[in-house]
Amino acid sequence: MKNRIRDLRSAKDLTQEDLAKEIGVSRQTINAIEKGKFDPSLPTAFRLSLLFETPIEGIFEFEEA
Amino acid sequence: MNALHEKRQAQRQIATRKLGMWTAAWLISQAIVVFGGSLAWPEATSLKVLSIGLNIALGLMMIGANRNLIKSLDELERQQQLESMGITLGLTLVVGLAFSSLHIIKLMPFDAEISYLVMFMGITYLVTLAINKKRFQ
Numbered sequence: 001m002k003n004r005i006r007d008l009r010s011a012k013d014l015t016q017e018d019l020a021k022e023i024g025v026s027r028q029t030i031n032a033i034e035k036g037k038f039d040p041s042l043p044t045a046f047r048l049s050l051l052f053e054t055p056i057e058g059i060f061e062f063e064e065a
Numbered sequence: 066m067n068a069l070h071e072k073r074q075a076q077r078q079i080a081t082r083k084l085g086m087w088t089a090a091w092l093i094s095q096a097i098v099v100f101g102g103s104l105a106w107p108e109a110t111s112l113k114v115l116s117i118g119l120n121i122a123l124g125l126m127m128i129g130a131n132r133n134l135i136k137s138l139d140e141l142e143r144q145q146q147l148e149s150m151g152i153t154l155g156l157t158l159v160v161g162l163a164f165s166s167l168h169i170i171k172l173m174p175f176d177a178e179i180s181y182l183v184m185f186m187g188i189t190y191l192v193t194l195a196i197n198k199k200r201f202q
Contacts, residue, residue, distance in 0.1 A: 020070070021067050021070040022067060022070070023069070023070075024069035024070045024072075024073050024139070025139040025140065025141070026139050026141065026142060028141060028142075028198075028201065028202070029139050029140065029141040029142075031201075031202070032141055032201040032202075037200070037201050038141050038144075038201055040140065041140045044140065
C-alpha cells in the first residue's frame with residue numbers, strides 16, 4: 001500500500017524514531033510502513049491519522065494486490 | 066502518545082525477564098529429571114514421576130511466558146515471529162518424519178535422537194527470523 005507518511009513526518013520535523021515513539025511501535029515498523037513493505041494495523045493507521053490530523057485515506061492509497 | 070511507547074517497553078521488559086526465568090527453571094528441571102532419575106534416585110519411581118510432573122508444569126509456564134512476550138511485541142515483530150514459528154513448525158514436521166523414516170528403513174547409520182530435532186528447530190527458527198527481519202528492512 002502506498003502512503004505519504006515520509007512527507008507528513010518530514011513536515012512535522014519528526015524522525016522515524018520520534019514517530020515510532022509517538023504511536024507506540026518500533027522504528028523498524030515505521031521504516032517498513034514508509035517503504036510499503038508492511039501494512040499497518042487499523043489502530044496504528046488511526047494513531048497516524050490523529051497525529052498528522054489527516055484522514056486515513058489521505059495518508060494511505062489502497063492498491064488491489 | 067509517548068506514554069503508550071513507554072508502557073509497551075515496560076511490558077516487553079517484564080515479559081522478556083519472565084520468559085528467561087521460566088526457561089531457566091524448565092532447563093534446570095530437565096537436568097533434574099535426567100541426572101536425578103539416572104544417578105541420584107534410579108530406584109525411586111515416585112521421585113521420577115514427581116520430577117517429570119514438575120518438568121512438564123514448568124514447560125507449560127515457559128510456553129505461557131513466550132505467548133505473553135509475543136503479545137507485548139509490536140505488529141511487525143509479531144508477524145515476523147509468527148511466520149518464523151510457522152515455517153519452523155512445518156519444517157520440523159516434514160524433516161522430523163523424514164529423519165525418523167530414514168532410521169526405520171535403515172538408511173541412517175545412527176539413532177534418530179530427539180536432540181537432533183531440537184537443534185534443527187532452534188537453527189531453523191533463528192535463520193527464518195533473520196531472513197524475516199532482513200525482508201522488512
